[in-house]
Amino acid sequence: MAKGTPSINTNNLTAVQLMELDACTRCGECENWCPTYDATDKLPGISPRGKIKRWKEYMSKSHGLMASLFGPKQISDEEIQQFNDDLFQCTTCGVCGTVCEAGINTIELWESLRANLVKRGNGPYGKQSMFPKLIKEYHNPYMKDQASRLDWVPEDVTISDNSEIVYFTGCTAGYNQQILALATARVLTKLDVEFSMLGEDEWCCGSALVRTGQQHLEDTPREAARHNVDALKAKGAKKVLFACAGCFRAAKVDWPRLLNEELPFEVVHVTQFLADMIDKGKIKWEETINKTVTYHDPCHLGRHVGVYDEPRKVLQNIPGITFVEMDRIKDEQRCCGAGGGVKAGIPDLALGVATSRVTDAIKTKADILASACPFCRRNLSDGKDKLGADVEVEDVIVLTAKALGLSVE
Amino acid sequence: MSMEYFSGFTDALRITFVQMMIIAIIAIVIFLYGMILNMRKWGLGSTGYGLEPSSGSAMVFLKTLIAQIRSKGHGQPFLTTLVLDILLQRRILRRSPLRWFMHITMFVGWMALFIISLIMFAFEVLELIGFDANPAALRDMVSVPNDVFSYILLVGVIIAIIRRLFMTNVRENTIAYDSVLLVGLTLIVVTGFISDGIRNGTFWGLGLDYATAPPAALFHVVISLLFCIAYIPYSKYMHMLATPLTILANKGGE
Ligand code: HEM
Ligand code: SF4
Ligand code: SF4
Numbered sequence: 017m018a019k020g021t022p023s024i025n026t027n028n029l030t031a032v033q034l035m036e037l038d039a040c041t042r043c044g045e046c047e048n049w050c051p052t053y054d055a056t057d058k059l060p061g062i063s064p065r066g067k068i069k070r071w072k073e074y075m076s077k078s079h080g081l082m083a084s085l086f087g088p089k090q091i092s093d094e095e096i097q098q099f100n101d102d103l104f105q106c107t108t109c110g111v112c113g114t115v116c117e118a119g120i121n122t123i124e125l126w127e128s129l130r131a132n133l134v135k136r137g138n139g140p141y142g143k144q145s146m147f148p149k150l151i152k153e154y155h156n157p158y159m160k161d162q163a164s165r166l167d168w169v170p171e172d173v174t175i176s177d178n179s180e181i182v183y184f185t186g187c188t189a190g191y192n193q194q195i196l197a198l199a200t201a202r203v204l205t206k207l208d209v210e211f212s213m214l215g216e217d218e219w220c221c222g223s224a225l226v227r228t229g230q231q232h233l234e235d236t237p238r239e240a241a242r243h244n245v246d247a248l249k250a251k252g253a254k255k256v257l258f259a260c261a262g263c264f265r266a267a268k269v270d271w272p273r274l275l276n277e278e279l280p281f282e283v284v285h286v287t288q289f290l291a292d293m294i295d296k297g298k299i300k301w302e303e304t305i306n307k308t309v310t311y312h313d314p315c316h317l318g319r320h321v322g323v324y325d326e327p328r329k330v331l332q333n334i335p336g337i338t339f340v341e342m343d344r345i346k347d348e349q350r351c352c353g354a355g356g357g358v359k360a361g362i363p364d365l366a367l368g369v370a371t372s373r374v375t376d377a378i379k380t381k382a383d384i385l386a387s388a389c390p391f392c393r394r395n396l397s398d399g400k401d402k403l404g405a406d407v408e409v410e411d412v413i414v415l416t417a418k419a420l421g422l423s424v425e
Numbered sequence: 426m427s428m429e430y431f432s433g434f435t436d437a438l439r440i441t442f443v444q445m446m447i448i449a450i451i452a453i454v455i456f457l458y459g460m461i462l463n464m465r466k467w468g469l470g471s472t473g474y475g476l477e478p479s480s481g482s483a484m485v486f487l488k489t490l491i492a493q494i495r496s497k498g499h500g501q502p503f504l505t506t507l508v509l510d511i512l513l514q515r516r517i518l519r520r521s522p523l524r525w526f527m528h529i530t531m532f533v534g535w536m537a538l539f540i541i542s543l544i545m546f547a548f549e550v551l552e553l554i555g556f557d558a559n560p561a562a563l564r565d566m567v568s569v570p571n572d573v574f575s576y577i578l579l580v581g582v583i584i585a586i587i588r589r590l591f592m593t594n595v596r597e598n599t600i601a602y603d604s605v606l607l608v609g610l611t612l613i614v615v616t617g618f619i620s621d622g623i624r625n626g627t628f629w630g631l632g633l634d635y636a637t638a639p640p641a642a643l644f645h646v647v648i649s650l651l652f653c654i655a656y657i658p659y660s661k662y663m664h665m666l667a668t669p670l671t672i673l674a675n676k677g678g679e
Pocket of ligand 3: 041042044045046047064112116117118119120
């Protein structure tokens with residue numbers, strides 16, 4: 017009796033995720049927190065609750081009771097395309113999942129829906145479609161030469177060939193925000209930490225592909241994860257340090273899942289490493305930073321993995337710093353707006369969210385808005401410039417370097 | 426042994442047990458059919474992240490669900506989730522104490538009434554098959570708790586209705602999917618009070634003649650069974666099962 021084929025399929029959605037669509041009680045809590053919904057003046061399509069409702073309806077039209085009795089009801093291509101475009105206006109920050117009264121794992125749901133729609137031919141959005149080709153070909157999204165990965169390394173930094181500690185720079189810090197790589201390398205050197213780096217053998221962590229539902233395209237993230245894990249193993253890594261929250265999340269959560277194995281080393285964010293050094297009394301500060309500082313939790317470090325206290329500990333330990341908290345912190349943090357491919361795909365939206373976050377910081381009267389991720393740093397700086405705000409945006413590692421008397425030039 | 430039900434009535438005015446059984450069975454069949462359809466729909470999903478979609482069988486869904494609930498990984502222990510996040514509904518409490526109060530009263534009221542009804546039903550069956558279960562005595566015993574839990578449920582429903590009617594933001598976002606649930610619950614509580622009121626000649630009887638008691642009771646039973654059991658898989662009621670299962674699958678949630 018079935019007429020036609022269903023307009024949508026269930027590619028990439030797990031059976032439990034399909035149930036989650038029916039678990040939404042429409043309490044609306046997610047809407048109160050969603051940073052992109054807020055920054056677009058509550059564009060209805062972007063609402064997390066609204067997206068769940070729509071996909072639930074599509075499921076019912078395609079595979080529900082009536083569909084099984086009388087054949088699926090068609091959904092127009094325009095409608096599905098619109099859904100896709102709305103779905104990509106999301107930074108995968110995950111606050112909707114934290115506050116969800118029904119406990120829905122929304123980050124995974126959004127990423128699965130994205131993969132489904134990429135496979136269907138609707139996704140991703142705008143420039144995000146360049147990621148797979150670039151990352152496959154160049155092993156970084158910025159079309160840079162792999163051989164220049166370590167060009168920024170100054171003479172006063174010694175990089176071992178092999179060591180138990182390896183610093184994974186990440187493409188953004190390695191090519192575009194080298195101040196972060198420089199600060200990290202100098203801090204490690206100052207603290208007498210022997211470390212090595214992958215250099216040419218460091219491939220993009222694949223985060224941008226997983227977040228935008230493109231992990232299946234030519235299997236690039238899995239290949240990259242395999243390559244990186246093997247290269248790190250070859251260096252003798254026991255502990256791999258990350259100063260980029262995006263790479264950190266990818267290594268901690270995505271790599272083991274892509275490879276279906278446990279990693280043979282510990283994945284550590286540099287702020288965790290520093291907090292540990294502080295506990296062990298191994299840090300002797302040399303400078304005072306007489307500033308009021310507030311801290312923005314990167315989604316990928318905080319909510320996605322649960323590292324909240326260590327970056328705060330480092331900041332509070334630096335002499336001179338008066339630490340203040342802003343609204344919406346830790347698991348209830350407001351995203352900076354850069355994640356989930358939004359900075360590349362929908363820069364205006366990223367900027368809109370960033371200005372909201374910088375406004376949160378301004379309200380605390382802080383001199384410095386600190387974070388621990390190159391994406392947050394970049395996007396919050398853009399937000400600050402847009403507002404013409406009198407607040408400095410800086411990374412915890414740069415502040416650490418300065419307090420250790422190091423130059424980051 | 427007469428096939429009587431609701432022992433409080435005189436011989437001439439009674440709902441027969443057969444009537445009850447038929448409605449109950451119909452309700453359960455509709456419920457099961459809907460549940461199987463839902464589970465088959467969910468069973469179209471894969472058994473894990475990034476895997477191929479499945480055939481659409483209820484078993485695939487159940488296996489995936491159980492595997493996810495039992496899997497290791499971050500999250501809290503099963504019992505903690507069951508007690509704090511499902512029975513005490515901590516996730517709602519964290520967000521809004523008022524909505525928590527509204528919901529916990531609906532949840533406790535509904536569950537208690539459901540369990541009391543089940544026990545009463547079981548006693549009727551026992552009596553029928555020859556045990557000396559004395560359903561009439563049980564009826565008297567549970568009449569107070571029945572009343573209490575009905576009022577508890579009513580409190581929650583009234584708060585929910587007021588929210589949906591008078592809070593602009595909530596009202597604007599209300600769709601039929603939401604309101605049908607509240608209208609239905611209201612109908613059940615009110616018909617319950619009325620049929621009880623007629624029988625006992627109290628305020629809730631609205632001065633109706635005692636002769637209207639059996640049809641009123643029958644009406645209440647029919648809509649309760651149809652609305653509270655049969656309708657579950659086809660409505661927002663589905664959240665009664667899907668929400669706790671989601672919370673368990675995600676080990677308490679993020
Ligand atoms: C006896 C079982 C239950 C009944 C009768 C029931 C009834 C309801 C009703 C009528 C609503 C809609 C209220 C409104 O938005 O106006 C609702 C919402 C909700 N239910 Fe249930 N429910 C039950 C079980 C559960 C369980 C076990 C959970 C999960 C632990 C749950 C979680 C929720 C949530 C999160 C909402 C949204 C509340 C809000 O708007 O803040 N429910 N429920
Ligand atoms: S993940 Fe963040 S941006 Fe995306 S829908 Fe949820 S709250 Fe909004
Ligand atoms: S918070 Fe969760 S249950 Fe509430 S509307 Fe959003 S997705 Fe649905």
